[in-house]
Each structure stands twice: as structure tokens, then as C-alpha cells.
Amino acid sequence: MTTFTASDIPDQSGRTVLVTGANSGIGRAAARALAAKGARVVLAVRDVTKGKDAAATMTGDVEVRRLDLADLSSVRAFASDFTEPVDVLINNAGVMIPPFSRTADGFELQFGTNHLGHFALTNLLLPRIRERVVSVSSMGHRAGTIGFGDLNWERRRYRAMAAYGQSKLANLLFTSELQRRLARAGSPVLAMAAHPGLAATNLFRPTGIRRAVEPFERAFVRLFGQNDDGGALPTLYAAVAGIPGDSYAGPGGFLEGRGAPKLVGRSAKAQDTAVARRLWEVSEELTGVVFPQLQDV
Known part of the structure; x- marks a missing residue:
């Protein structure tokens, strides 16, 4: 069995890769690896100063642009200003189990950022995307349920982990429905998903009650997980490997926590085409962004 590492990434010269949330964690690691292989890499980040600090650690053609998902x-402003072709869009940015808060548009923060922000960005950029869209999900998707009756936690007692699971399940449903729509449109673009396993990224920053359990989380990740570079490998595999659309890549080691990337399974809920279609339609209503008319880039 072939083991995929960063050295297996083919030459990326002449290609443009856009990575959201690339100022830290697996996004930064993926961007660094692709830039080292010759890609022009655009770091789409909320904090431009941190983005520039991250870019300074990379070799190659790296650009920083502001994007708040x-x-x-x-x-919309980012997509309007980004007029050049994109070979690969990596929807990496995300938030994980923060205290309850809302986006600028009133959505629950995790659903609004992890799913709706990337949903809008992808569809707005899609006419300029030439090869792939990679969305980063999580093993946490298995605990998720799409609560159509209250997607934004307006009537239920907020449970941060359940909201996170909903957003990560949405990433996988989005990927599958995007691939179906691309295929029907006759587009060569492929939609992929990946998860990093247990990666010791800044998503594990302690907040509130989590400060008490943070040392145990860190110890667990050190024992069963991997660092940012290891956590980025499934994303890189999904971005460059010769695999079919709607593939889901994750670590091949114990409980998918660490190890070289391979194609992995997903929950039955993540394979529900009716739910995926309904989520897409609801997402269009919430964002005002629809699947575009496509033509050759």
C-alpha cells in the first residue's frame, strides 16, 4: 500500500490554490506544503496581520487577502475582488465549540462560519474554479444532525458540541450535493472532503469551562493524534491525488486519529441525498447565493 506524504505532492507550478483560515493549524501547514511545490497560494484569512506572519514562514508565491466567513x-466582497482562475479551493477555516454567539448575519457561529460562509464562497467562486473544491469536515460529523426546525439554535438550549457536529455534517452533505450538481452541469470540477483526525491545532484553545479539561485534551491528542503537518495530509491528499469526486479522506491509523491519509467512510446521515438536497436549498435561501451557471474557465 502506498503511503502519501507531502513529498508526493506533484509539481504545482502554474496553479493557484486558495486556502481559507490558512494563518494557523492544518490550513497553514497545507498552504506551506503547496507553496513549497510551486503553487501560487492565497491565504484567505480574517486577520491579515496573522496571515502575513504565516506567509512569512512559507517559501514561494504566497499572497494574503482578507476574508471573514x-x-x-x-x-461577497472577497469573491467580487477575486477575478482570476482558481485551480483548487480549500475550505479549511472553522470554529469549534465556542461559547454561543452569532455571525454578522445572525446565524449560529459554527453553522454560519463552517457551513454557510463556505457554501456562499464556493458558489460565488465556482465559475472561476478549474479543478477541485476540498472542504474540511471532522470525525465530529458522526454526532451531528441537521436540525431543520432550528438550524440557528433560536429555540433550543444551545449545545456547542451538537452545533459543531451539525456544521461538520453539513460540510459532508454540501460536498456530496455539490458533486452531484457539478456532474449534472457537465463540469470537470470535483468536490472532495477531508478530515484531519486528531490534530493539535488552535481549535483546541481552551475557553470557559474547557480550561479545566484542556490538559486532558492535550494529553489525549498527543497520545492518539498528530501535529499540524500530519493533520494537513488528508486535505493535501484530497487536493492532489487521483481520486473520484465526493471522496472523503482521513488518517488511516487507529480510529482515524493519525497516520497516512486514505479514503474513509462517513455516517449514514452524511449519505442522505434528500437531506443534502434540502440543506442546499435552505442554504441558498439563508445566504442568497445559488449554484451558478458554469462555463469553461
Whole structure:
């Protein structure tokens, strides 16, 4: 069995890769690896100063642009200004189990950022995307349910982990429905998904009650997980490997926590085409962004 590492990434010269949330964690690691292989890499980040600090650690052609996925006006402005072709879009940015808060447009923060922001960005950029869209999900999708009756936690007692699971399940449903729509449109673009396993990224920053359990989380990740570079490998595999659309890549080791990337399974809920279609339609209504008319880039 072939083991995929960063050295297996083919030459990326002449290609443009856009990575959201690339100022830290697996996004930064993926961007660094692709830039080192010759890609022009655009770091789409909320904090431009941190983005520039990250870019300074990379070799090659690296650019920083501001994008706040928790604000649809920022997403629209970014997409309007980004007029050049994109070979690969990596929807990496995300938030994980924060205290309850809302986006600029009133959505629950995790659903609004992890799903709706990327949903809008992808569809707005899609006419300029030439090869792939990679969306980063999580093993946490298995605990998720799409609560159509209350997607934004307006009537239920807020449970941060359940909201996170909903957003990560949405990433996989979005990927599958996007691939179906691309295929029907006759587009060569492929939609992929990946998860990093247990990666010790800044998503594990302690907040509130989590400060008490953070040392145990860190110890667990050190034992069963991997660092940012290892966590980025499934994303890189999904971005460059010769695999079919709607593939889902994750670590091949114990409980998918660490190890070289391979194609992995997903929950039955993540394979529900009716739910995926309904989520797409609801997402169009919430964002005001629809699947575009496509033509050759």
C-alpha cells in the first residue's frame, strides 16, 4: 500500500490554490506544503496581520487577502475582488465549540462560519474554479444532525458540541450535493472532503469551562493524534491525488486519529441525498447565493 506524504505532492507550478483560515493549524501547514511545490497560494484569512506572519514562514508565491466567513458581506466582497482562475479551493477555516454567539448575519457561529460562509464562497467562486473544491469536515460529523426546525439554535438550549457536529455534517452533505450538481452541469470540477483526525491545532484553545479539561485534551491528542503537518495530509491528499469526486479522506491509523491519509467512510446521515438536497436549498435561501451557471474557465 502506498503511503502519501507531502513529498508526493506533484509539481504545482502554474496553479493557484486558495486556502481559507490558512494563518494557523492544518490550513497553514497545507498552504506551506503547496507553496513549497510551486503553487501560487492565497491565504484567505480574517486577520491579515496573522496571515502575513504565516506567509512569512512559507517559501514561494504566497499572497494574503482578507476574508471573514462569519460575515456574508465580506464573503461577497472577497469573491467580487477575486477575478482570476482558481485551480483548487480549500475550505479549511472553522470554529469549534465556542461559547454561543452569532455571525454578522445572525446565524449560529459554527453553522454560519463552517457551513454557510463556505457554501456562499464556493458558489460565488465556482465559475472561476478549474479543478477541485476540498472542504474540511471532522470525525465530529458522526454526532451531528441537521436540525431543520432550528438550524440557528433560536429555540433550543444551545449545545456547542451538537452545533459543531451539525456544521461538520453539513460540510459532508454540501460536498456530496455539490458533486452531484457539478456532474449534472457537465463540469470537470470535483468536490472532495477531508478530515484531519486528531490534530493539535488552535481549535483546541481552551475557553470557559474547557480550561479545566484542556490538559486532558492535550494529553489525549498527543497520545492518539498528530501535529499540524500530519493533520494537513488528508486535505493535501484530497487536493492532489487521483481520486473520484465526493471522496472523503482521513488518517488511516487507529480510529482515524493519525497516520497516512486514505479514503474513509462517513455516517449514514452524511449519505442522505434528500437531506443534502434540502440543506442546499435552505442554504441558498439563508445566504442568497445559488449554484451558478458554469462555463469553461
